[in-house]
Amino acid sequence: MNALLIDDSRLARTELRHLLQAFPDVTVVGEAKNAAEARAQIQALRPDLLFLDIQMPGGSGFDLLESLDVAPQVIFTTAYDEYALRAFEVSALDYLLKPVQENRLAAALEKARNQTAMPATPDEAAAPPLSAQDQVFVKDGERCWFVRLADIKLFEINGSYTQIYFEEHRPLIPRTLQHLETRLDPKVFFRANRQQIINLKWIDTIEPWFSNTLKIKLKQGPEVEVSRKQSVLFREMMSL
Structure with a gap:
């Protein structure tokens, strides 16, 4: 799976990239620090999976998803728990609170693998x-x-x-x-x-x-x- 990391915190992106090294089937293809950068990266890189922060300058993670005609699978990563219900209303795979725990990350990636593995019927x-x-x-x-x-x-x-x-x-x-x-x-x-x-x-x-x-x-x-x-x-x- 090709993943794009979207977070206005460089430290948070670095920590998540480090955690993802434990999962060899996940390749981080890019990073973005706001919604505008993320839209350009999604169009250029066509990632399978977004690790998406919610509160960012210039537009929230929800604003980004709303602006996309077709969005990749999404795992939210945030320091705030009050957006969890809304996250699942937009069909997020999972909602990870910072600091992200490796066992929770592993469970979220398993959901992403299951979604990716579902073949289209003839x-x-x-x-x-x-x-x-x-x-x-x-x-x-x-x-x-x-x-x-x-x-x-x-x-x-x-x-x-x-x-x-x-x-x-x-x-x-x-x-x-x-x-x-x-x-x-x-x-x-x-x-x-x-x-x-x-x-x-x-x-x-x-x-x-x-x-x-x-x-x-x-x-x-x-x-x-x-x-x-x-x-x-x-x-x-x-x-x-």
């Missing part, structure tokens, strides 16, 4: 695009459904799976949002943020939210906060 590799009127087979445990895509209001990351919202059902499927996005009609389905794809036909209300973002309420469904970047795209798409 139908994920070459699946054709779908229209909103297509019906898809959904299986979750012992339950099965045959549902029109037009009736699905929301796709949402849930751990290593994606949760589907239709009628009163919330099944989980072993697909990534990236894969689903390649198959769904972009005129109907919109990537609201890193965790959610919404069906535009199911929008009930839209309201301005913090930092020039939008909050969307789905009919008979949850509220979805649109990221800053996607809020700009949404306004451009929906404007005359």
Whole structure:
């Protein structure tokens, strides 16, 4: 695995680099001290894994992730424990408190290896695009459904799976949002943020939210906060 270290503290980066020497399958390909440097490094180096601090000058670790269309796997490294819940809401692999302990680092890297080792299934590799009127087979445990895509209001990351919202059902499927996005009609389905794809036909209300973002309420469904970047795209798409 190729790793990028993102932390405004040079000492913290040095300590983490030293700890990672105990794991020969991990190669540190670069370092960044703020979000702007990190974006450039991610684009240039295409790392598999980010070790990401949260509080940095010029933008937090969460701001960085929100600005990326597709993010590598993320392990947060921080001195503060109050962001743990939010970290897992953005699908972080783990949340390590400084000073990082080697046993916790080993456990986090094992999660990263398991994610990296998950192969794409043949139908994920070459699946054709779908229209909103297509019906898809959904299986979750012992339950099965045959549902029109037009009736699905929301796709949402849930751990290593994606949760589907239709009628009163919330099944989980072993697909990534990236894969689903390649198959769904972009005129109907919109990537609201890193965790959610919404069906535009199911929008009930839209309201301005913090930092020039939008909050969307789905009919008979949850509220979805649109990221800053996607809020700009949404306004451009929906404007005359």
